[in-house]
Amino acid sequence: MKRKISLLIATIMVLTTIFSFGVSVSAAEKTVIKWATQADTTPATQDLIDTFNRSQSKYTVQWVQMTNDSGQMHDQLMTSLSAGSTEYDVISMDVCWSGEFAAAGYLSPLDLFMYKAKLTKPLFNSGSLAAGNYAGKQYALPLFPDLGLLYFRSDIVSKADAEKLVSGRYTYTDLANMAKSYKGKGGTTDGFVYQSKQYEGLTCNVTEFTKAFKLTESGLADMKAFTTSDFVPKNILNYTEAETHNSFINGKSVFARNWPYQYAMLTESVKPSQVGIAPLPNGSTVGGWLLGVNKKSKDLEGAWEFVKFAAGKEGQFIMSTKGAHVPGYNALLTDPAVLKANPMLGFEGFKNAVLKTISRPVSAQYSKASDAVQVNVHKFLSGGQDLSTTVTNINNALK
Numbered sequence: 001m002k003r004k005i006s007l008l009i010a011t012i013m014v015l016t017t018i019f020s021f022g023v024s025v026s027a028a029e030k031t032v033i034k035w036a037t038q039a040d041t042t043p044a045t046q047d048l049i050d051t052f053n054r055s056q057s058k059y060t061v062q063w064v065q066m067t068n069d070s071g072q073m074h075d076q077l078m079t080s081l082s083a084g085s086t087e088y089d090v091i092s093m094d095v096c097w098s099g100e101f102a103a104a105g106y107l108s109p110l111d112l113f114m115y116k117a118k119l120t121k122p123l124f125n126s127g128s129l130a131a132g133n134y135a136g137k138q139y140a141l142p143l144f145p146d147l148g149l150l151y152f153r154s155d156i157v158s159k160a161d162a163e164k165l166v167s168g169r170y171t172y173t174d175l176a177n178m179a180k181s182y183k184g185k186g187g188t189t190d191g192f193v194y195q196s197k198q199y200e201g202l203t204c205n206v207t208e209f210t211k212a213f214k215l216t217e218s219g220l221a222d223m224k225a226f227t228t229s230d231f232v233p234k235n236i237l238n239y240t241e242a243e244t245h246n247s248f249i250n251g252k253s254v255f256a257r258n259w260p261y262q263y264a265m266l267t268e269s270v271k272p273s274q275v276g277i278a279p280l281p282n283g284s285t286v287g288g289w290l291l292g293v294n295k296k297s298k299d300l301e302g303a304w305e306f307v308k309f310a311a312g313k314e315g316q317f318i319m320s321t322k323g324a325h326v327p328g329y330n331a332l333l334t335d336p337a338v339l340k341a342n343p344m345l346g347f348e349g350f351k352n353a354v355l356k357t358i359s360r361p362v363s364a365q366y367s368k369a370s371d372a373v374q375v376n377v378h379k380f381l382s383g384g385q386d387l388s389t390t391v392t393n394i395n396n397a398l399k
């Protein structure tokens, strides 16, 4: 008996030694590449990292989780990169500020790497690529392109209304009327949810309500009418994407304005079969995230290795099928396996939204302009400033 126990202990010790030795050897052999990117409510980012790491004998990517607030992430990265820090090798950047980072000289140009890897520009989403291009050099490749969408409960909305929404031929007033009349149906407590907190998401929503600032006055008046109505939650002025998707995926709202990722979250109470997709009345704001390499990274080759994988066919397949993102690698847009796993890409309402995209203000000092929009609009919506002062301040900021 004693012999048996000591044999067992010896076996366990040998196995433990082999196991821990194996782990420490492989970890020690691989160079760690640190990737600064946001938290992800879909399984896509983790799967992307795991798949890359499994394929590698040389590098291992570590996820440095950043805030989901784009403006705050911008500031955090700015502080680090402007100090010449090497703490991140690969960084995710919002399309609205990637150009600023490239212009500031924080990023390594990718042209030579791309040339060697035979990755040409037409392979990628053109809008995303343009956002990552500065003075003729390519500084970033797409992690995922984004656009604003209207999600609606197809099991609650009438067929006629669904058709109208999908066509894109409706106004914010039509949306308000529908939100009013369907609120409360099918166990919902709200008609419409969207992003109105004072942060970058507000700029995206203002861009849509105002048709890219062509209808600033009437668009803001619409937004105010929505804010004070009883078909939106009382605390809509604190809503970001997270509050929006929590409401919609849990069956609390009939309509929601959000990005494509929300489709990947329809697994709990509300199922994909209960949901339709439509363009927004005045067009969908273009967004998205890009991957760049910190110029000061101690391992530019390793950082590029990951960017190449993530933006390439395999990486984009994961982002699109696990995260419901629009693929940034164009060939996947018509790939049957992608369309099967992410059927939203083939929906008529989604295709109509792609045809009606609009962009946030283009400015050399984008962050400053967007801050001015956020501060002024939030003040107006919460009752602290009148409409005409708000419009004047915004026009001045966007000049």
Ligand code: GLC
Pocket: 070, 094, 095, 096, 146, 200, 201, 202, 204, 241, 259, 286, 287, 288, 289
């Ligand atoms: C999404 C978009 C990004 C936008 C942000 C606002 O992440 O991809 O472009 O700035 O939402 O919250």
